[in-house]
Amino acid sequence: MLGRLIRAPENFIDGAGVRTVFAEARNGRRDFLRGAFAAAASAAATTAIAQQREGDPAILELPEHSKGLGKPVVTDGYGKPSQYERNVQRRRSPGLTQTAQASVSFAPLQSLFGIVTPSGLHFERHHQGWWDVDPSKHRLMLNGLLKTPMVFTMDDIMRLPSVSRFHFIECGANTGMEWGNVAVPTCQYTHGMLSCSEFTGVPLITLLEMAGADLKQGRFVLAEGADGSSMTRTIPMSLVKSGEVLVAYGQNGEMLRPENGYPLRLVVPGVQGVSWVKYLRRIELGDQPWATKDEVIHYVDLMPDGTHRQYTSIQECKSVVTTPSGGQVLLDKGHYTITGLAWSGRGKVKRVDVSVDGGRNWRTARLQDPVMSKCLTRFSLDWAWDGKPAIIQSRAIDETGYVQPLKRQLREVRGTRSIYHNNAIQSWLVQESGEVGNVHLA
Ligand SMILES: Nc1nc2c(c(=O)[nH]1)N[C@H]1C(S)=C(S)[C@@H](COP(=O)(O)O)O[C@H]1N2
Numbered sequence: 001m002l003g004r005l006i007r008a009p010e011n012f013i014d015g016a017g018v019r020t021v022f023a024e025a026r027n028g029r030r031d032f033l034r035g036a037f038a039a040a041a042s043a044a045a046t047t048a049i050a051q052q053r054e055g056d057p058a059i060l061e062l063p064e065h066s067k068g069l070g071k072p073v074v075t076d077g078y079g080k081p082s083q084y085e086r087n088v089q090r091r092r093s094p095g096l097t098q099t100a101q102a103s104v105s106f107a108p109l110q111s112l113f114g115i116v117t118p119s120g121l122h123f124e125r126h127h128q129g130w131w132d133v134d135p136s137k138h139r140l141m142l143n144g145l146l147k148t149p150m151v152f153t154m155d156d157i158m159r160l161p162s163v164s165r166f167h168f169i170e171c172g173a174n175t176g177m178e179w180g181n182v183a184v185p186t187c188q189y190t191h192g193m194l195s196c197s198e199f200t201g202v203p204l205i206t207l208l209e210m211a212g213a214d215l216k217q218g219r220f221v222l223a224e225g226a227d228g229s230s231m232t233r234t235i236p237m238s239l240v241k242s243g244e245v246l247v248a249y250g251q252n253g254e255m256l257r258p259e260n261g262y263p264l265r266l267v268v269p270g271v272q273g274v275s276w277v278k279y280l281r282r283i284e285l286g287d288q289p290w291a292t293k294d295e296v297i298h299y300v301d302l303m304p305d306g307t308h309r310q311y312t313s314i315q316e317c318k319s320v321v322t323t324p325s326g327g328q329v330l331l332d333k334g335h336y337t338i339t340g341l342a343w344s345g346r347g348k349v350k351r352v353d354v355s356v357d358g359g360r361n362w363r364t365a366r367l368q369d370p371v372m373s374k375c376l377t378r379f380s381l382d383w384a385w386d387g388k389p390a391i392i393q394s395r396a397i398d399e400t401g402y403v404q405p406l407k408r409q410l411r412e413v414r415g416t417r418s419i420y421h422n423n424a425i426q427s428w429l430v431q432e433s434g435e436v437g438n439v440h441l442a
């Protein structure tokens with residue numbers, strides 16, 4: 001028998017009536033199936049059997065949409081998701097204090113398939129709010145160790161040879177709340193400062209070469225954004241010379257969304273999100289790191305000895321099970337597909353292991369093609385749930401041989417006062433009631 005699962009656990013945050021459902025579920029009451037979730041739960045085991053005997057009305061009765069005229073083609077604006085999917089949204093974390101503009105919205109990882117994040121669900125991180133910048137007025141300036149400082153219009157940039165590549169972007173603060181033993185409820189909030197898109201743009205090295213860059217002396221570039229935060233980050237030329245760093249205008253086949261840096265952002269594969277400067281307006285070539293405000297106070301790691309580690313920019317190998325995950329409910333025993341995402345800032349994911357007993361035993365998961373470098377990889381594993389408590393974990397290994405650490409192993413090196421760069425193994429507890437929650441194993 002197939003196990004059933006309530007998808008869209010994010011409902012509990014603000015869906016009408018669903019908050020109650022979650023509260024009841026947490027108290028271990030099963031009668032929530034008859035409450036606000038009646039529609040979703042009509043597929044539940046109890047009613048499903050009765051329906052089979054009498055004939056399921058959902059297949060026997062001809063619905064309206066099979067009898068009448070449908071709606072005309074959608075020509076009035078941009079296409080939208082089904083009304084039934086409206087709970088699949090970016091959300092602000094209930095556990096984070098935020099001002100209106102210096103804020104984060106998290107991607108609903110638990111509701112997504114495959115590896116691409118739909119642009120309207122891409123996480124957001126703004127240090128000073130977002131803008132819908134007029135592309136005809138936007139400029140990119142190149143200065144520093146160059147023969148000819150240059151200013152590009154968007155038209156100039158879009159005439160140049162471009163590439164399109166799939167990459168993940170993860171904020172260095174993703175999973176940050178978990179350092180402090182705060183078990184935030186869903187994978188949207190534990191891991192949702194993560195997204196993956198097909199980006200289109202011009203390799204930065206092309207622009208630098210056009211400007212006659214001094215590639216011997218020039219060892220670092222400074223990237224600067226045009227929003228009020230004047231986001232400035234140092235990026236080593238080794239990454240730029242590899243051709244991977246893009247001056248990008250495209251995201252999933254269309255122009256970037258304003259929230260994600262329209263009309264121009266830097267794409268720095270494998271590197272933490274903060275270096276992916278949005279509203280990119282200036283690139284300076286220099287011979288040493290700049291140690292700007294954004295590199296000194298933010299995204300540094302407070303180590304156990306009280307010192308700060310700076311420029312730990314590569315997002316190390318990491319993974320998370322997105323189903324079953326915190327806030328979801330397994331409605332009966334039987335088969336489930338455990339599935340999740342794995343990624344590494346150092347290349348391709350080589351293997352993902354999954355445990356259902358809190359790490360005592362591991363099985364190797366299937367990796368879904370394509371497996372690309374510095375890109376999300378989807379993994380899955382078949383599981384027959386016996387109805388007993390289970391602790392579900394995933395552990396990713398990348399092509400360098402690096403193994404995703406346990407929380408304990410990470411803390412041994414990094415202490416407990418960090419915020420950034422937490423790539424530890426995540427644990428989800430499935431209770432006998434079927435409710436899934438976030439647990440921290442000692
Ligand atoms: N200009 C500018 N670039 C920026 C930021 C910003 O506030 N301003 N935020 C950075 C941070 S911290 C992250 S994690 C990513 C988030 O990108 P997204 O909003 O497209 O998800 O953008 C980075 N680039």
Ligand SMILES: [Mo]
Nearest residue numbers: 171172273274
């Ligand atoms: Mo970030």
